[in-house]
Amino acid sequence: MSVISVKDLSMDYGSGIIFKDVNLDIEKGESVFLIGNSGCGKSTLLRCMNGLAKPTSGEVYFSGQRVSPDNDDIDSIRCHMGMVYQHFNLFSHLNVLENIVLAPMMVLKRSKAEAISEAKKLLERVAMSGRENAMPSELSGGQKQRIAIARTLAMHPDVILFDEPTSALDPTMVEEVENVISSLCEEGMTCVIVTHDMSFARKSASRVIFMAENGIYEQGTPAAVLDNPKKLLTRRFLYHSRMFEALLDKENMDILTLNSQMKKFLSKFKYTQTQYEVISSICDEFLYPIMYNKKNDIDTIGVRLMCSESSTAHTILLSVPQAKSDPLEWPYTDPISLKLLDHYTNVILSKESNDTGYEIYIQM
Ligand SMILES: Nc1ncnc2c1ncn2[C@@H]1O[C@H](COP(=O)(O)OP(=O)(O)OP(=O)(O)O)[C@@H](O)[C@H]1O
Ligand SMILES: [Mg+2]
Numbered sequence: 373m374s375v376i377s378v379k380d381l382s383m384d385y386g387s388g389i390i391f392k393d394v395n396l397d398i399e400k401g402e403s404v405f406l407i408g409n410s411g412c413g414k415s416t417l418l419r420c421m422n423g424l425a426k427p428t429s430g431e432v433y434f435s436g437q438r439v440s441p442d443n444d445d446i447d448s449i450r451c452h453m454g455m456v457y458q459h460f461n462l463f464s465h466l467n468v469l470e471n472i473v474l475a476p477m478m479v480l481k482r483s484k485a486e487a488i489s490e491a492k493k494l495l496e497r498v499a500m501s502g503r504e505n506a507m508p509s510e511l512s513g514g515q516k517q518r519i520a521i522a523r524t525l526a527m528h529p530d531v532i533l534f535d536e537p538t539s540a541l542d543p544t545m546v547e548e549v550e551n552v553i554s555s556l557c558e559e560g561m562t563c564v565i566v567t568h569d570m571s572f573a574r575k576s577a578s579r580v581i582f583m584a585e586n587g588i589y590e591q592g593t594p595a596a597v598l599d600n601p602k603k604l605l606t607r608r609f610l611y612h613s614r615m616f617e618a619l620l621d622k623e624n625m626d627i628l629t630l631n632s633q634m635k636k637f638l639s640k641f642k643y644t645q646t647q648y649e650v651i652s653s654i655c656d657e658f659l660y661p662i663m664y665n666k667k668n669d670i671d672t673i674g675v676r677l678m679c680s681e682s683s684t685a686h687t688i689l690l691s692v693p694q695a696k697s698d699p700l701e702w703p704y705t706d707p708i709s710l711k712l713l714d715h716y717t718n719v720i721l722s723k724e725s726n727d728t729g730y731e732i733y734i735q736m
Contacts, residue, residue: 373436375400375531375562376421381430383416390416392586393430398531398564403557405573405594406566408583409609414566417583418533421564422453435530451479454524454532458540460516462508462523468495469504472523480527487526494522498552514545521552531562539568543639550576569640570613570681574598582606598681614641616677620663631655634677638686641679647686650716650736651677654688657709658700658732662692666703670694686736693729700732 374397383390390413398404406414419425421432423439423446432439434449443449462471472494473487482490495501498518508516517537524532537553538546546569554576557563567573573580573594580597582590582605590597590606601607616637618630634651662670674691692699699705700723713719713734720735 374398374433375402375435376564377433377436378417378421379431379433381417381420381432382428383413383420383425384428389586391583394587396581396588398562400530400562401560402578403561403563403565403576404579404581405577406564406581406583407568407570407573407609407613408589412583413586414583415535418455418535418564418566422450422455422533424455451527452530454527454529456517456520456524456532456534456537458536460508460513460520460540462516462520464508466508467504468500468506468508468511468519471508471519472526475523476526491522491526494525497525498522499548512545513541514548517541517545517549518552521549521556525556531564532556534563534565534567536566536568538572543636546639568613570598570610571641574681582609584609614679614681616679618675620659620673620675622663622671625663627655627660630659630675634675634688637677638679641681641686642684643686644684646716646718647684647736650713650719650734651688653709653712653716654690654734657712658690658705661706661709662690662695662699662704669696670699670704688734688736690732690734691729692732695730698723698725699730 376398378394378396381394382392394417406417408414416425420427421439423441423443426441434453437445437449439449440446466474469488469491472491476482476487477484495504498521500515500518500522511519534553538549541549550572553565557576577594579591580594581588582597584605590601590603597606598610601610616634620630631652635648638647638651659673663673670692671694676689678687678689680686695704700710713721718736722733724731
């Protein structure tokens with residue numbers, strides 16, 4: 373029997389169909405990654421799986437039992453289904469240990485000693501030993517998420533549903549959380565994971581499901597779906613998932629935000645610390661001065677960061693449509709700024725001019 377069985381599931385919140393007639397069986401030990409554009413219904417599907425949302429039609433079964441918010445047994449069913457959210461949802465007034473032992477004591481009726489002893493083992497497992505007494509406010513995002521995972525594991529779930537577990541994290545903390553989840557997948561925990569991070573899916577999925585056009589659009593092994601997608605929308609989605617795009621203009625120019633958005637995007641791929649510095653340099657030494665050049669004649673710059681899935685060879689493309697002369701030269705760019713980039717030996721700068729302006733490629 374499948375751990376989760378979704379039968380002809382349809383959802384419509386009233387403003388249009390989210391998905392229609394979805395059928396999906398998840399077997400014990402599978403790590404199923406759900407990917408797809410924002411709004412395609414990934415979170416809604418997860419919420420239907422554990423009975424937090426009521427579908428318009430169709431059914432979900434968990435180990436053969438019907439899951440529905442109306443089911444009298446829904447609380448006991450949910451005990452077997454862990455859920456980890458983007459925003460951790462720890463109890464802020466309880467310390468780490470109290471957060472973990474609360475449900476096992478209240479719901480599973482474990483003795484305090486038993487619950488504490490197990491919580492300590494779980495803390496070790498998520499690399500948080502010694503932080504029993506810390507309050508959530510004293511922890512980093514990555515640490516909070518690891519505690520949230522330990523708290524979920526303390527209930528001995530048969531399956532864990534993760535809804536973008538790393539997308540609220542500072543880029544430097546993504547890996548520590550992904551490593552914990554990856555090891556759960558390797559140990560055979562049945563997991564359903566929504567993510568926008570393709571390298572995570574490639575590394576840990578047994579099956580990848582791409583959702584589009586109101587349902588499951590393409591699914592298969594990570595190699596099949598992520599490296600050799602058969603269908604058009606999957607290809608398009610993967611192409612865009614490797615590219616970050618922004619348009620700077622004088623009205624709407626927050627270079628600091630752009631800087632952190634680019635780093636956050638890069639962090640989903642293999643990257644080097646130097647590439648973080650290069651991004652900062654480009655923001656401070658090029659984008660800002662080109663925009664506010666002495667002639668004040670450039671109103672927009674297109675910025676694209678194109679990432680490789682397999683290596684740290686990433687490229688930044690700057691499109692400067694109005695530049696009348698080379699944006700890498702005076703009066704747009706100070707020669708000293710170029711010297712600064714020289715200092716990074718792996719950075720190759722090239723440019724092209726055409727009828728509409730200049731394009732600068734920065735391979736890093
Ligand atoms: N409670 C709700 N009431 C009404 N509409 C909703 C509700 N929850 C979600 N929606 C709508 O349903 C659609 C699917 O939302 P959902 O959150 O499942 O998408 P998602 O794939 O998880 O997106 P993201 O990647 O942005 O998290 C969206 O258009 C959303 O606005
Ligand atoms: Mg979502």
